[in-house]
Amino acid sequence: QVQLVESGGGVVQSGRSLRLSCAASGFTFSFYGMHWVRQAPGKGLEWVAVIWYDGGIKYYADSVKGRFTISRDNSKNTLYLQMNSLRAEDTAVYYCARWGGSDIVEKLDYWGQGTLVAVSS
Protein backbone atom coordinates (compact mmCIF):
# COMPACT_ATOMS: atom_id res chain seq x y z
CA GLN A 1 0.00 0.00 0.00
CA VAL A 2 1.08 3.58 -0.57
CA GLN A 3 3.01 5.05 2.33
CA LEU A 4 4.61 8.44 2.81
CA VAL A 5 6.67 9.00 5.94
CA GLU A 6 8.06 12.42 6.79
CA SER A 7 11.03 13.00 9.06
CA GLY A 8 13.49 15.70 9.98
CA GLY A 9 11.26 18.06 11.91
CA GLY A 10 12.20 19.56 15.25
CA VAL A 11 12.93 22.77 17.10
CA VAL A 12 15.28 25.18 15.36
CA GLN A 13 16.36 28.74 15.99
CA SER A 14 15.25 31.54 13.75
CA GLY A 15 17.64 32.04 10.83
CA ARG A 16 18.89 28.45 10.86
CA SER A 17 18.27 25.62 8.40
CA LEU A 18 16.51 22.29 8.44
CA ARG A 19 15.98 19.54 5.87
CA LEU A 20 12.83 17.47 5.79
CA SER A 21 12.59 14.07 4.13
CA CYS A 22 9.61 12.09 2.87
CA ALA A 23 10.20 8.39 2.29
CA ALA A 24 7.82 6.86 -0.24
CA SER A 25 6.85 3.21 -0.66
CA GLY A 26 4.12 1.12 -2.24
CA PHE A 27 4.20 2.86 -5.62
CA THR A 28 6.64 3.77 -8.40
CA PHE A 29 7.93 7.02 -6.93
CA SER A 30 9.65 8.17 -10.12
CA PHE A 31 6.30 8.26 -11.96
CA TYR A 32 4.68 10.85 -9.68
CA GLY A 33 5.01 14.51 -8.90
CA MET A 34 5.08 15.41 -5.23
CA HIS A 35 3.99 18.33 -3.06
CA TRP A 36 4.79 19.82 0.32
CA VAL A 37 1.89 21.36 2.25
CA ARG A 38 2.12 22.91 5.71
CA GLN A 39 -0.27 23.79 8.51
CA ALA A 40 0.56 26.29 11.24
CA PRO A 41 -0.85 25.48 14.68
CA GLY A 42 -4.60 26.04 14.69
CA LYS A 43 -4.56 27.34 11.12
CA GLY A 44 -5.53 26.11 7.67
CA LEU A 45 -3.57 24.31 4.99
CA GLU A 46 -0.93 26.21 3.03
CA TRP A 47 0.57 24.83 -0.16
CA VAL A 48 4.38 25.12 -0.10
CA ALA A 49 5.96 23.58 -3.19
CA VAL A 50 5.61 21.05 -6.00
CA ILE A 51 8.16 19.05 -7.97
CA TRP A 52 7.55 17.19 -11.18
CA TYR A 53 8.12 13.41 -11.38
CA ASP A 54 11.61 13.83 -12.83
CA GLY A 55 12.60 16.83 -10.75
CA GLY A 56 12.74 18.99 -13.83
CA ILE A 57 10.09 21.51 -12.82
CA LYS A 58 9.53 23.07 -9.42
CA TYR A 59 7.24 25.79 -8.11
CA TYR A 60 7.03 27.51 -4.74
CA ALA A 61 4.63 29.58 -2.72
CA ASP A 62 5.69 33.22 -2.53
CA SER A 63 6.06 32.89 1.25
CA VAL A 64 8.98 30.43 0.88
CA LYS A 65 10.45 31.24 -2.52
CA GLY A 66 14.17 31.89 -2.30
CA ARG A 67 14.45 30.24 1.12
CA PHE A 68 13.10 26.71 0.58
CA THR A 69 14.19 24.16 -2.03
CA ILE A 70 12.24 21.08 -3.00
CA SER A 71 14.17 18.15 -4.45
CA ARG A 72 13.94 14.42 -4.88
CA ASP A 73 16.13 11.35 -5.24
CA ASN A 74 14.23 8.81 -7.32
CA SER A 75 16.89 6.16 -6.66
CA LYS A 76 16.09 6.45 -2.95
CA ASN A 77 12.33 7.02 -3.31
CA THR A 78 12.70 10.13 -1.21
CA LEU A 79 11.43 13.69 -1.41
CA TYR A 80 13.19 16.56 0.37
CA LEU A 81 12.51 20.08 1.52
CA GLN A 82 15.57 22.15 2.35
CA MET A 83 14.48 25.07 4.52
CA ASN A 84 16.90 27.95 5.01
CA SER A 85 16.61 31.27 6.83
CA LEU A 86 13.78 29.92 8.91
CA ARG A 87 11.34 32.35 10.50
CA ALA A 88 8.84 32.04 13.34
CA GLU A 89 6.02 32.03 10.78
CA ASP A 90 7.43 28.82 9.26
CA THR A 91 6.36 26.96 12.39
CA ALA A 92 3.96 24.29 11.18
CA VAL A 93 3.30 20.64 10.55
CA TYR A 94 4.76 19.82 7.15
CA TYR A 95 3.07 17.19 5.02
CA CYS A 96 4.28 15.56 1.84
CA ALA A 97 1.59 14.48 -0.60
CA ARG A 98 1.54 12.55 -3.85
CA TRP A 99 0.33 14.17 -7.07
CA GLY A 100 -2.14 11.57 -8.25
CA GLY A 101 -4.29 11.75 -11.35
CA SER A 102 -2.61 12.70 -14.59
CA ASP A 103 -0.89 15.58 -16.38
CA ILE A 104 -4.16 17.51 -16.50
CA VAL A 105 -5.97 16.22 -13.44
CA GLU A 106 -4.07 16.84 -10.24
CA LYS A 107 -5.20 15.41 -6.96
CA LEU A 108 -3.23 15.03 -3.73
CA ASP A 109 -4.36 11.48 -3.19
CA TYR A 110 -1.95 10.24 -0.52
CA TRP A 111 -0.50 12.20 2.40
CA GLY A 112 2.09 11.51 5.02
CA GLN A 113 1.40 11.86 8.73
CA GLY A 114 3.31 15.15 8.92
CA THR A 115 6.40 16.35 10.76
CA LEU A 116 6.42 19.34 13.10
CA VAL A 117 8.85 22.20 12.61
CA ALA A 118 9.02 24.74 15.42
CA VAL A 119 11.10 27.86 14.87
CA SER A 120 12.11 29.66 18.03
CA SER A 121 13.18 33.26 18.22
Next chain:
Amino acid sequence: DIQMTQSPSPLSASVGDRVTITCQASQDIGNHLNWYQQKPGKAPKLLIYDASNLEVGVPSRFSGSGSGTYFTFTISSLQPDDIATYYCQQYNNVRRTFGPGTTVDFK
Protein backbone atom coordinates in the same frame (compact mmCIF):
# COMPACT_ATOMS: atom_id res chain seq x y z
CA ASP B 1 -1.93 34.11 -7.03
CA ILE B 2 -5.48 32.80 -7.07
CA GLN B 3 -7.34 33.50 -3.83
CA MET B 4 -9.90 31.01 -2.56
CA THR B 5 -12.76 31.84 -0.21
CA GLN B 6 -15.15 29.47 1.55
CA SER B 7 -18.47 29.90 3.29
CA PRO B 8 -19.93 29.44 5.75
CA SER B 9 -17.49 28.92 8.57
CA PRO B 10 -18.19 27.43 10.90
CA LEU B 11 -21.20 25.37 9.95
CA SER B 12 -23.42 23.74 12.57
CA ALA B 13 -25.86 21.02 11.55
CA SER B 14 -27.65 17.94 12.82
CA VAL B 15 -27.27 14.29 11.91
CA GLY B 16 -29.14 13.64 8.69
CA ASP B 17 -29.01 17.26 7.51
CA ARG B 18 -28.02 18.20 3.99
CA VAL B 19 -24.88 20.35 4.26
CA THR B 20 -23.51 22.60 1.55
CA ILE B 21 -20.21 24.50 1.50
CA THR B 22 -19.33 27.01 -1.17
CA CYS B 23 -15.90 27.85 -2.53
CA GLN B 24 -15.12 30.82 -4.74
CA ALA B 25 -11.99 31.48 -6.75
CA SER B 26 -10.67 34.97 -7.50
CA GLN B 27 -10.40 34.04 -11.19
CA ASP B 28 -11.61 31.36 -13.57
CA ILE B 29 -10.07 27.99 -12.67
CA GLY B 30 -12.21 25.82 -14.94
CA ASN B 31 -12.89 22.63 -13.01
CA HIS B 32 -9.42 22.45 -11.46
CA LEU B 33 -10.65 22.16 -7.91
CA ASN B 34 -10.39 19.49 -5.23
CA TRP B 35 -12.04 19.03 -1.83
CA TYR B 36 -10.33 17.56 1.25
CA GLN B 37 -11.52 16.53 4.68
CA GLN B 38 -9.31 16.94 7.73
CA LYS B 39 -9.96 15.67 11.23
CA PRO B 40 -8.02 17.02 14.23
CA GLY B 41 -4.49 15.69 14.42
CA LYS B 42 -4.79 13.87 11.10
CA ALA B 43 -3.58 14.43 7.58
CA PRO B 44 -6.08 15.72 5.01
CA LYS B 45 -8.01 13.18 2.97
CA LEU B 46 -9.02 13.66 -0.65
CA LEU B 47 -12.77 13.44 -1.20
CA ILE B 48 -13.55 15.11 -4.54
CA TYR B 49 -11.21 15.86 -7.45
CA ASP B 50 -11.67 17.87 -10.61
CA ALA B 51 -14.68 19.61 -9.03
CA SER B 52 -17.12 16.73 -9.21
CA ASN B 53 -15.36 13.38 -9.25
CA LEU B 54 -15.67 11.19 -6.18
CA GLU B 55 -12.38 9.66 -5.08
CA VAL B 56 -12.35 5.87 -4.88
CA GLY B 57 -13.60 4.59 -1.54
CA VAL B 58 -15.31 7.84 -0.53
CA PRO B 59 -18.98 7.47 0.46
CA SER B 60 -21.51 8.60 -2.11
CA ARG B 61 -23.13 11.06 0.30
CA PHE B 62 -20.27 13.41 -0.62
CA SER B 63 -20.52 15.33 -3.90
CA GLY B 64 -19.13 18.37 -5.64
CA SER B 65 -20.16 20.64 -8.47
CA GLY B 66 -19.31 23.88 -10.17
CA SER B 67 -16.85 25.38 -12.60
CA GLY B 68 -15.20 28.67 -13.34
CA THR B 69 -15.18 30.63 -10.08
CA TYR B 70 -18.04 29.10 -8.08
CA PHE B 71 -18.08 25.62 -6.55
CA THR B 72 -20.16 23.72 -4.07
CA PHE B 73 -19.50 20.71 -1.85
CA THR B 74 -22.43 18.78 -0.43
CA ILE B 75 -22.95 16.11 2.20
CA SER B 76 -26.39 14.70 1.44
CA SER B 77 -27.02 13.33 4.94
CA LEU B 78 -24.57 14.38 7.65
CA GLN B 79 -23.14 11.51 9.68
CA PRO B 80 -21.26 11.68 13.00
CA ASP B 81 -18.05 10.66 11.24
CA ASP B 82 -18.30 13.73 8.99
CA ILE B 83 -17.42 16.18 11.77
CA ALA B 84 -14.25 17.73 10.36
CA THR B 85 -12.82 20.72 8.52
CA TYR B 86 -13.25 20.81 4.76
CA TYR B 87 -10.89 22.60 2.37
CA CYS B 88 -11.15 23.42 -1.29
CA GLN B 89 -7.92 23.66 -3.32
CA GLN B 90 -7.25 24.96 -6.83
CA TYR B 91 -4.61 23.62 -9.16
CA ASN B 92 -5.24 25.82 -12.18
CA ASN B 93 -2.27 28.03 -11.30
CA VAL B 94 1.27 26.77 -10.84
CA ARG B 95 1.04 28.10 -7.30
CA ARG B 96 -1.70 25.97 -5.82
CA THR B 97 -3.84 27.49 -3.10
CA PHE B 98 -6.24 26.21 -0.47
CA GLY B 99 -9.37 27.83 0.83
CA PRO B 100 -9.43 28.84 4.52
CA GLY B 101 -11.48 25.80 5.48
CA THR B 102 -15.00 25.21 6.77
CA THR B 103 -15.39 23.49 10.11
CA VAL B 104 -18.53 21.35 10.33
CA ASP B 105 -19.83 20.52 13.79
CA PHE B 106 -23.06 19.44 15.44
CA LYS B 107 -25.69 21.88 16.65
